[in-house]
Amino acid sequence: MGVIVNLEDKRKKLSPLDKMASLIEDDLKAVNQEIVTRMHSPVSLIPELAGHIIAAGGKRLRPMLTLAASKLCGYDGTRQILLATCIEFIHTATLLHDDVVDESELRRGMDSANALWGNQASVLVGDFLFSRSFELMVEDGSLDVLGILSSASSVLAEGEVLQLMTTGDTETSETAYLDVIESKTAILFAAACELGAIVGERPEPEREALRAYGQNLGVAFQVIDDVLDYQAQEDTLGKTVGDDFREGKVTLPVILAFSRGNDEERDFWRRTIEGLTQKPEDLAHAQLLLKKHGALDDSIERARHYSAIAKDALGLFPESEIKQSLLDVVDFCIERAN
Amino acid sequence: MGVIVNLEDKRKKLSPLDKMASLIEDDLKAVNQEIVTRMHSPVSLIPELAGHIIAAGGKRLRPMLTLAASKLCGYDGTRQILLATCIEFIHTATLLHDDVVDESELRRGMDSANALWGNQASVLVGDFLFSRSFELMVEDGSLDVLGILSSASSVLAEGEVLQLMTTGDTETSETAYLDVIESKTAILFAAACELGAIVGERPEPEREALRAYGQNLGVAFQVIDDVLDYQAQEDTLGKTVGDDFREGKVTLPVILAFSRGNDEERDFWRRTIEGLTQKPEDLAHAQLLLKKHGALDDSIERARHYSAIAKDALGLFPESEIKQSLLDVVDFCIERAN
Numbered sequence: 001m002g003v004i005v006n007l008e009d010k011r012k013k014l015s016p017l018d019k020m021a022s023l024i025e026d027d028l029k030a031v032n033q034e035i036v037t038r039m040h041s042p043v044s045l046i047p048e049l050a051g052h053i054i055a056a057g058g059k060r061l062r063p064m065l066t067l068a069a070s071k072l073c074g075y076d077g078t079r080q081i082l083l084a085t086c087i088e089f090i091h092t093a094t095l096l097h098d099d100v101v102d103e104s105e106l107r108r109g110m111d112s113a114n115a116l117w118g119n120q121a122s123v124l125v126g127d128f129l130f131s132r133s134f135e136l137m138v139e140d141g142s143l144d145v146l147g148i149l150s151s152a153s154s155v156l157a158e159g160e161v162l163q164l165m166t167t168g169d170t171e172t173s174e175t176a177y178l179d180v181i182e183s184k185t186a187i188l189f190a191a192a193c194e195l196g197a198i199v200g201e202r203p204e205p206e207r208e209a210l211r212a213y214g215q216n217l218g219v220a221f222q223v224i225d226d227v228l229d230y231q232a233q234e235d236t237l238g239k240t241v242g243d244d245f246r247e248g249k250v251t252l253p254v255i256l257a258f259s260r261g262n263d264e265e266r267d268f269w270r271r272t273i274e275g276l277t278q279k280p281e282d283l284a285h286a287q288l289l290l291k292k293h294g295a296l297d298d299s300i301e302r303a304r305h306y307s308a309i310a311k312d313a314l315g316l317f318p319e320s321e322i323k324q325s326l327l328d329v330v331d332f333c334i335e336r337a338n
Numbered sequence: 339m340g341v342i343v344n345l346e347d348k349r350k351k352l353s354p355l356d357k358m359a360s361l362i363e364d365d366l367k368a369v370n371q372e373i374v375t376r377m378h379s380p381v382s383l384i385p386e387l388a389g390h391i392i393a394a395g396g397k398r399l400r401p402m403l404t405l406a407a408s409k410l411c412g413y414d415g416t417r418q419i420l421l422a423t424c425i426e427f428i429h430t431a432t433l434l435h436d437d438v439v440d441e442s443e444l445r446r447g448m449d450s451a452n453a454l455w456g457n458q459a460s461v462l463v464g465d466f467l468f469s470r471s472f473e474l475m476v477e478d479g480s481l482d483v484l485g486i487l488s489s490a491s492s493v494l495a496e497g498e499v500l501q502l503m504t505t506g507d508t509e510t511s512e513t514a515y516l517d518v519i520e521s522k523t524a525i526l527f528a529a530a531c532e533l534g535a536i537v538g539e540r541p542e543p544e545r546e547a548l549r550a551y552g553q554n555l556g557v558a559f560q561v562i563d564d565v566l567d568y569q570a571q572e573d574t575l576g577k578t579v580g581d582d583f584r585e586g587k588v589t590l591p592v593i594l595a596f597s598r599g600n601d602e603e604r605d606f607w608r609r610t611i612e613g614l615t616q617k618p619e620d621l622a623h624a625q626l627l628l629k630k631h632g633a634l635d636d637s638i639e640r641a642r643h644y645s646a647i648a649k650d651a652l653g654l655f656p657e658s659e660i661k662q663s664l665l666d667v668v669d670f671c672i673e674r675a676n
Contacts, residue, residue: 041499043503045503120438120502123435124499128495130491130495131494131495135488138481138488143481150469151476153468153469153472154469154470157463157469158384161383161384164383165383
């Protein structure tokens with residue numbers, strides 16, 4: 001029965017993310033449709049630019065978490081569609097503003113919006129998506145949701161400012177680094193997951209569990225992202241390798257290598273990351289130093305710590321396909337770096 | 339009785355804006371206090387940068403409108419304090435992003451935030467203030483308010499993008515110009531005023547009247563601002579004269595002069611505004627052309643049209659000191675340009 005074998009082979013090849021997508025397939029389609037509908041504006045540049053960055057794809061990980069969490073909470077209404085769209089709009093607005101801040105030329109392997117349309121348009125279209133997301137929340141009509149997402153947005157902005165302040169500072173501590181990624185990344189993961197418990201009208205412990213799941217997944221995800229910035233190939237990561245290095249971002253691998261390095265090595269980090277005086281061969285040398293001190297491997301180990309907490313947070317939910325999928329996605333986020 | 343005469347002299351010198359401020363003195367103090375309290379963040383750069391732009395002063399015209407409208411509606415609670423703070427935060431966020439978009443070096447006569455802290459910080463602190471304003475709205479707890487301000491924010495962002503698209507386009511029509519300023523300026527004036535009717539729980543016609551008052555005042559205000567950009571002295575306006583010209587913004591005076599000009603003059607506008615190829619003497623020549631075609635005077639006349647509508651909109655409110663003050667402020671906005 002060759003056909004069945006083929007199907008099974010195919011199923012095996014599904015990544016945990018694809019598996020999750022298949023479990024929430026209809027909702028995900030509805031969200032993609034909603035994104036297109038709701039980013040509409042009579043001002044043509046807005047859907048054009050927003051469409052570019054949203055179509056550039058990304059994994060839709062954050063809205064998927066809202067959909068999966070809603071399903072985990074047994075919710076069978078439709079509120080999750082609009083709310084997942086809000087999450088994606090906030091995330092996209094952040095990406096647009098990030099690219100301006102980082103002066104990135106590439107985003108997920110495509111020209112970034114600011115490279116194509118200029119910083120000005122990126123700032124303003126980001127503002128639009130952000131405002132639009134609040135319009136959608138008002139349409140949903142829950143002050144609870146509005147409270148979570150307005151507060152998450154403030155923390156997110158604080159995290160971005162904090163990151164700006166630590167950029168180039170090789171003395172940044174691991175704690176300060178964690179503060180930054182908890183604010184700039186994990187908070188939106190946490191909010192995305194908590195929304196599932198809200199639409200499902202689940203009791204406080206489940207709400208908190210989903211929040212903790214999202215929070216810790218978010219931290220693990222960002223640590224791995226920062227590892228990949230020194231490790232991945234451009235075509236698999238969809239972003240330029242060495243971006244963080246070139247921008248002088250002080251991420252966990254650098255913090256570990258700096259703290260474990262000798263004087264000469266610290267001078268190297270100070271020249272390249274603080275002084276931003278970089279020669280073409282410096283990235284390769286940085287990668288060598290990271291390897292020498294096991295900085296990438298140990299960063300991955302740190303990420304595993306958070307991923308374990310994320311998985312345990314789901315303990316109070318009964319076993320189900322969607323729960324397994326949420327657990328598998330945590331491991332998948334770590335395995336990207338192996 | 340020299341003292342009394344002195345007092346009267348002093349009273350006569352109060353501008354209508356000062357007069358309004360004196361009528362809502364306690365509320366205005368409370369708002370200024372609230373602004374300082376609510377822009378706080380553990381991330382020190384945020385209150386530092388936000389404090390700079392908010393302290394740079396400005397007229398606080400928009401929050402004053404919320405306070406005055408609340409008083410006009412006979413509201414004697416405290417909700418207007420928080421809501422006026424929201425309005426000022428949204429406005430400040432817009433200013434921060436505007437300066438990045440315009441690459442302005444001066445804002446109200448002081449170094450602009452982006453000149454001092456860089457574009458990156460301006461974008462992110464703007465995002466923070468914007469998010470924070472939504473947090474404050476959630477604290478107020480009215481979906482009605484959230485609906486008005488989230489929608490106003492979207493329209494505002496659309497207006498900014500629209501302005502970006504017309505920048506440098508000397509063929510911009512007066513209608514397109516009006517679309518821009520209705521979105522980017524008037525919408526927040528309208529929302530600021532409408533909030534008064536909402537906290538006062540006034541019937542729909544009064545809500546609409548206050549909205550119309552704010553909308554038309556906002557249009558008149560922006561037209562006059564655009565006139566002043568070619569007319570004012572740097573020390574009275576608190577911004578660089580000729581900013582719009584140097585940035586290639588197509589405002590009403592330019593639209594009128596372009597449409598009334600001969601071929602040679604249109605070539606001048608195309609070179610300077612579209613091509614942004616400007617010589618030091620070009621601003622003076624532009625001012626000469628505006629004068630030749632009565633473009634500034636006629637722009638002021640256009641503004642008067644909107645100011646008349648604004649004043650008539652208040653017809654259904656009974657006479658009172660605060661109503662008179664709202665009327666006087668309309669005239670004052672026009673008279674700035676005389």
